[in-house]
Amino acid sequence: MERKGLTNTRDIVSNFGDPEAVVREWRDKAGDTVEIEVFYGGKDGGDSEGHGHYIAEKIDGLFQTTLDRHPDLEDGGRHEIEANSKRYAYNNEARQDRIKKKKEIIGQIGYIDYGDPGCVYKIKKLKSELENVGSCGHADNVALRREFKDAKDVFFNKRREWLEQVFSQTRMKKEQIISEAQSLRYLIDSNSNIVRDEMNRLFDEWKALPRTTREKDDELWERFNSIRTEIHEKRKTEYEKRKAQQQEARYKKESIVSQAESLAYATDFKAAKEEMKSLMERWKSTPRAGREDDDLLWQRFSRARQILFDKARQDYEKRQMEYNAAKARKESIIGQAESLCSTSDFRSAADQMRSLSDQFYNAGNAGKDNQNLKERFHNVKQRFYDAKRMAGEQRHREYQQRLQERLFDKQQKLSNLDNAIERTRHSISELMSRPEPSYTNPHRYEIAARRNEKLSNLNEKLRSMSERRSQLIDQISDLQSKMNR
Numbered sequence: 001m002e003r004k005g006l007t008n009t010r011d012i013v014s015n016f017g018d019p020e021a022v023v024r025e026w027r028d029k030a031g032d033t034v035e036i037e038v039f040y041g042g043k044d045g046g047d048s049e050g051h052g053h054y055i056a057e058k059i060d061g062l063f064q065t066t067l068d069r070h071p072d073l074e075d076g077g078r079h080e081i082e083a084n085s086k087r088y089a090y091n092n093e094a095r096q097d098r099i100k101k102k103k104e105i106i107g108q109i110g111y112i113d114y115g116d117p118g119c120v121y122k123i124k125k126l127k128s129e130l131e132n133v134g135s136c137g138h139a140d141n142v143a144l145r146r147e148f149k150d151a152k153d154v155f156f157n158k159r160r161e162w163l164e165q166v167f168s169q170t171r172m173k174k175e176q177i178i179s180e181a182q183s184l185r186y187l188i189d190s191n192s193n194i195v196r197d198e199m200n201r202l203f204d205e206w207k208a209l210p211r212t213t214r215e216k217d218d219e220l221w222e223r224f225n226s227i228r229t230e231i232h233e234k235r236k237t238e239y240e241k242r243k244a245q246q247q248e249a250r251y252k253k254e255s256i257v258s259q260a261e262s263l264a265y266a267t268d269f270k271a272a273k274e275e276m277k278s279l280m281e282r283w284k285s286t287p288r289a290g291r292e293d294d295d296l297l298w299q300r301f302s303r304a305r306q307i308l309f310d311k312a313r314q315d316y317e318k319r320q321m322e323y324n325a326a327k328a329r330k331e332s333i334i335g336q337a338e339s340l341c342s343t344s345d346f347r348s349a350a351d352q353m354r355s356l357s358d359q360f361y362n363a364g365n366a367g368k369d370n371q372n373l374k375e376r377f378h379n380v381k382q383r384f385y386d387a388k389r390m391a392g393e394q395r396h397r398e399y400q401q402r403l404q405e406r407l408f409d410k411q412q413k414l415s416n417l418d419n420a421i422e423r424t425r426h427s428i429s430e431l432m433s434r435p436e437p438s439y440t441n442p443h444r445y446e447i448a449a450r451r452n453e454k455l456s457n458l459n460e461k462l463r464s465m466s467e468r469r470s471q472l473i474d475q476i477s478d479l480q481s482k483m484n485r
Helices: 084-111 120-135 138-187 192-207 215-261 267-286 293-340 345-363 367-435 444-483
Strands: 006-012 022-027 035-039 052-059 062-069
Touching: 006 138, 052 192, 084 120, 084 138, 120 293, 138 192, 138 215, 138 345, 192 215, 192 345, 215 293, 267 293, 293 345
Parallel strands: none
Antiparallel strands: 006 022, 022 035, 035 052, 052 062
């Protein structure tokens, strides 16, 4: 098969992404390849059956696309070149389209970010895309290559200025980071963890910053890294010192925990709680023993304290129940004692009060109310005994009154008896002084007998009254003695 003075030397059947692609290589009379024609999915003779038709010609020593058409749905995918004039017209249209595409590629350079690490690669890729668009004619190719180079030079000049500004800002930021790192050296003794966190933050900021010039960046890094190393060594020394302190603190806290655990089962809760409070003060004054050890020791210490306080609380609740029961008993006893204050039989009431007093002091401890109840009971007892004393005094006064009345009666009787005795004695004396009847009196014996009988009666009466008088005197003496008691 020959075409326009060219010879189809062979058909190259290759995939090209389509197993049915047909590739022809056309050579001139000298045997040099000058054109490559491809039918995608198709058949020889230009029928691409809905796929495509591609022709590349050798122009300026390079194979460049002169025909790149794809089928339209309307014509079923047929593309036929009827005459050379139509083909050249199509090639001119394709050339203009390639010029437009190359200008669009050149214009993309202006949209590349100066800080994009892949900007050089992107420009190389754009150059490759530019060369792969195809030929636009020698003059246009040269002009477009020059335009691409100028756009590239402008980009790199501006990027260089941008980098100088960025490098300056970067150096300033790194100098600031170095200054902040230097200030951290004086905080290690007070708070090593803050220094560590701040140093890590500064290191992250350093890594996030771009590099400047190699010489300057190495100098800045050496300064910054020397500070990091110094801080690291100081933190290491501080860490070892802190570990030694924590070890000592752990020994102290283990001793505190052991004592607390022994106190957890004490029976003297008051003394144990005071001792536990003292251990708590010692715990607070002891430094930390490291987070893990300190947490475990605190759990043991807290558990021992909780056991003691729970037992103390249970004992307290039990004692409170006993106090309340004792309080109720004592309240009842006080009520009974108060009812005795209004009795009229203080003799038997006194026995009851003594019994209530014994019951009160045997009723048990009423806790915080015990003293108040004791004072109330004492006041009730005092009122009872005051009432008893007043009743006794009243009875004594009444008794004295009765004695006085009896004494007065006896004295009155004694006085009357003395008068009667005096009269009797006077009568006896009068009888005794009467003259004897004369012997001539015929009634002499009768008279004498009546006188003797009367005298005998008077003497008997006098004797009887004398006995009565003695009795009265004894009674009066006895009454006087009773009144003087």
